[in-house]
Amino acid sequence: MATTSSTLRPIKVAIIGSGPSAFYSAARLLANATKDGGADVHVHMYERLPTPNGLVRYGVAPDHPEVKNVEHKFAQVAEDKRFRFFGNVNITGENSSSSSLTYPYPLATQLPITSLIPHYTHLLLSYGCSLAQTLDIPGSKPGELKNVHSALDFVNWYNGHPAAHDPAFLQQEPWRAVDFSQNLHQATVIGAGNVALDVARILLRSRSTLTSLFTADTAIKARAALRETDIPEPVLEQLSKSQIDHVEIVARRGPAQVAFTNKELREMMELQDVTFIKPKDEYMHLAHEQVKALEAKAKGTIDSGGENTQAAASEARVRKRLLSIIEKGSATKESKTSWSMDFFKGPNSLLPSSSKPTSVGGIRWDEMAFEPTPSTHDRDKPWSGGATTGQHHVRATGNQSERATDMVIASVGYKAAPLDSESNSLISWDVKKGIVPNRGGQVIDANGNARKGMYVSGWLARGPVGVIASTRIDANSVVEQMLHDWRTSNGSMRLEGEKEVDLESVPEELRQSTKRVVTWQDWLRIDAYELTKGQELGKLREKVLSVAQMLSIIE
Incomplete structure (x- = not known):
C-alpha cells in the first residue's frame, strides 16, 4: 500500500546534464512526485558548461528557431523553488583524472560522481551524446x-x-x-x-x-x-x-x-x-x-x-x-x-x-x-x-x-561516452551499443542486477535516435518508473540504504571550489547579455563563444 507524503521520505534527485531529456525529467518529477500520496521532491541539475539546454542550444539548426521555443518551458521548470542549477561543474567518473571526453573543460569544477552519492536519494544520467x-x-x-x-x-x-x-x-x-x-x-x-x-x-x-x-x-x-x-x-x-x-x-x-x-x-x-x-x-x-x-x-x-x-x-x-x-x-x-x-x-x-x-x-x-x-x-x-x-x-x-x-x-551519427575511460564499478557501460545498460531506464550492472536509485534517460539510455518530442516521452516514462519504485518500496529504493539525506546539502567540492559554480540566476545574466547584443545586431541573440567570457559576464 502506498504511503502518504507525510510518511514517505522526500526524494532528492541529482540530474547530470541539462538538455531536453534532463529538463523534461525534472519537469515530470516536480509535477508528479507529490501526487497520489507521493513524496516531497528536490531536483539538482549539473551541467559542465555555464549554459543550459544542451541539444536545443547547440544542436538544433539556427534556421529552425521554432524548435528552440522549448527553452521557455525549461525556464519555467527552473523557476520552481525546489529546483537548483549547478553550471560549470564537470561530473567525472570515480577516477576524476581519467575523463573519456575529449574536451578538458579546464575552467569547470571537476566533481567525481562518487561525491554526489551521499547527498541524493537518486541519480539520473541525462548527459546525452557528446561525441x-x-x-x-x-x-x-x-x-x-x-x-x-x-x-x-x-x-x-x-x-x-x-x-x-x-x-x-x-x-x-x-x-x-x-x-x-x-x-x-x-x-x-x-x-x-x-x-x-x-x-x-x-x-x-x-x-x-x-x-x-x-x-x-x-x-x-x-x-x-x-x-x-x-x-x-x-x-x-x-x-x-x-x-x-x-x-x-x-x-x-x-x-x-x-x-x-x-x-x-x-x-x-x-x-x-x-x-x-x-x-x-x-x-x-x-x-x-x-x-x-x-x-x-x-x-x-x-x-x-x-x-x-x-x-x-x-x-x-x-x-x-x-x-x-x-x-x-x-x-x-x-x-x-x-x-x-x-x-x-x-x-x-x-x-x-x-x-x-x-x-x-x-x-x-x-x-x-x-x-x-x-x-x-x-x-x-x-x-x-x-x-x-x-x-x-x-x-x-x-x-x-x-x-x-x-x-x-x-554525418554518420553521434555517440555517448562513459564518465571516465577506466573501468567504473559504479556505472556499467555497454561498449557495443554505446549506452548505460538499463532496464526501462533503471541502471543495471554487468550481471543485469538493478542499481538502486540510479536511472538513465534520453540518448544515453537508448542511443542517438528520435527527436525532441520522443525524448520527452522517454523522459516521462523513466521518471514514472523512478517514482513507482520509490512508492512501492516505501522510500527504500535509493542510492544509500537507510541514511537520511540532507535536502539542502551539496558536495564539499562545490563549497570549497575556487572556480565559479554557475547558478540559474547567473545563467539569466548571460542570457540577458546575449539577447541585448543580439538586439543591437538585429538578430535573436549573439551567443558568447568562450567559457571565460561567460564567467566574466557574471563576475
Missing part, C-alpha cells in the same frame, strides 16, 4: 587532412558551442576550427539523416544568402533570414567567404532507406536559387520496387490480421511521398549553386589534394549493393535481393570509384 561516430578510414583521423570535419564539429561551429570556438579547447584540438577563406567549391556530406540535411542546408544558404551571386531581391530576403538567427557573427563572417557551389550528400544505401524526414527534404527543395540534381533513374526504380514490396507486406499483414498493420502502411506512405519529392525536384531549375544525392557508396579512404597535400582533395568510394538472399541471388543483378525481399543490408561489390571534393563532413 561523433567516426569513419575509421585512411585520411579521416582528426587533423590528418584539413577541411575534414564530423557533422558534430560542424554543428557545434555554426551553433556557437565553446568546443568549436573557445581558445582553451581549440588549443588542444585545432582541427575543430572551420575555415572558408580557402578556395573551396565542392563539399561532400557523408550520411543521409536530418543532421546531414541541416549541414548541407547551412552550406547552401550561406552561398545564396551571404553573397550577391543572385538577384538583389532574392539575396536580400535570404540574407536577412539567415542573419536574424542566432548564428554567431564570427561564423557568419566565415560563411560569407564561402565559395561552395555544390554540395553532394552520399549514402551507403538507397533512396528508400534514407533517415531524414520529408519535412527536411522539402525544405531543401525550396531553397532559393539552389538547384537539385536528381539521382540516377536506376536508384529511383529500385526504391519504388522496395516501397511496393512494403505496401504488399502491409496489405498482407492486414489480410492476416497481424500486428503492426498501421505502422507498416504508414511507413509505405511516408516513403512513397519521399520518393515523389525527390522526383519532383527543386523549385529552382537552373542556378550556379546546386546539390545532389548519390547512393550505394561507402567511403573507402579520403585522398589528399594534389596541389595541397595537407588538405583533402577527393574520396575513394566502395560501390555498394544490397545483400542478396539465397533464393533471389543473381550475380548479374546486384540490386535484385533488396528489391524483392526488402532487405536493407548492403555489402561492397569490389568495384571502386574516385571523386574530387574540397570539404568532407561525416
Whole structure:
C-alpha cells in the first residue's frame, strides 16, 4: 500500500546534464512526485558548461528557431523553488583524472560522481551524446587532412558551442576550427539523416544568402533570414567567404532507406536559387520496387490480421511521398549553386589534394549493393535481393570509384561516452551499443542486477535516435518508473540504504571550489547579455563563444 507524503521520505534527485531529456525529467518529477500520496521532491541539475539546454542550444539548426521555443518551458521548470542549477561543474567518473571526453573543460569544477552519492536519494544520467561516430578510414583521423570535419564539429561551429570556438579547447584540438577563406567549391556530406540535411542546408544558404551571386531581391530576403538567427557573427563572417557551389550528400544505401524526414527534404527543395540534381533513374526504380514490396507486406499483414498493420502502411506512405519529392525536384531549375544525392557508396579512404597535400582533395568510394538472399541471388543483378525481399543490408561489390571534393563532413551519427575511460564499478557501460545498460531506464550492472536509485534517460539510455518530442516521452516514462519504485518500496529504493539525506546539502567540492559554480540566476545574466547584443545586431541573440567570457559576464 502506498504511503502518504507525510510518511514517505522526500526524494532528492541529482540530474547530470541539462538538455531536453534532463529538463523534461525534472519537469515530470516536480509535477508528479507529490501526487497520489507521493513524496516531497528536490531536483539538482549539473551541467559542465555555464549554459543550459544542451541539444536545443547547440544542436538544433539556427534556421529552425521554432524548435528552440522549448527553452521557455525549461525556464519555467527552473523557476520552481525546489529546483537548483549547478553550471560549470564537470561530473567525472570515480577516477576524476581519467575523463573519456575529449574536451578538458579546464575552467569547470571537476566533481567525481562518487561525491554526489551521499547527498541524493537518486541519480539520473541525462548527459546525452557528446561525441561523433567516426569513419575509421585512411585520411579521416582528426587533423590528418584539413577541411575534414564530423557533422558534430560542424554543428557545434555554426551553433556557437565553446568546443568549436573557445581558445582553451581549440588549443588542444585545432582541427575543430572551420575555415572558408580557402578556395573551396565542392563539399561532400557523408550520411543521409536530418543532421546531414541541416549541414548541407547551412552550406547552401550561406552561398545564396551571404553573397550577391543572385538577384538583389532574392539575396536580400535570404540574407536577412539567415542573419536574424542566432548564428554567431564570427561564423557568419566565415560563411560569407564561402565559395561552395555544390554540395553532394552520399549514402551507403538507397533512396528508400534514407533517415531524414520529408519535412527536411522539402525544405531543401525550396531553397532559393539552389538547384537539385536528381539521382540516377536506376536508384529511383529500385526504391519504388522496395516501397511496393512494403505496401504488399502491409496489405498482407492486414489480410492476416497481424500486428503492426498501421505502422507498416504508414511507413509505405511516408516513403512513397519521399520518393515523389525527390522526383519532383527543386523549385529552382537552373542556378550556379546546386546539390545532389548519390547512393550505394561507402567511403573507402579520403585522398589528399594534389596541389595541397595537407588538405583533402577527393574520396575513394566502395560501390555498394544490397545483400542478396539465397533464393533471389543473381550475380548479374546486384540490386535484385533488396528489391524483392526488402532487405536493407548492403555489402561492397569490389568495384571502386574516385571523386574530387574540397570539404568532407561525416554525418554518420553521434555517440555517448562513459564518465571516465577506466573501468567504473559504479556505472556499467555497454561498449557495443554505446549506452548505460538499463532496464526501462533503471541502471543495471554487468550481471543485469538493478542499481538502486540510479536511472538513465534520453540518448544515453537508448542511443542517438528520435527527436525532441520522443525524448520527452522517454523522459516521462523513466521518471514514472523512478517514482513507482520509490512508492512501492516505501522510500527504500535509493542510492544509500537507510541514511537520511540532507535536502539542502551539496558536495564539499562545490563549497570549497575556487572556480565559479554557475547558478540559474547567473545563467539569466548571460542570457540577458546575449539577447541585448543580439538586439543591437538585429538578430535573436549573439551567443558568447568562450567559457571565460561567460564567467566574466557574471563576475
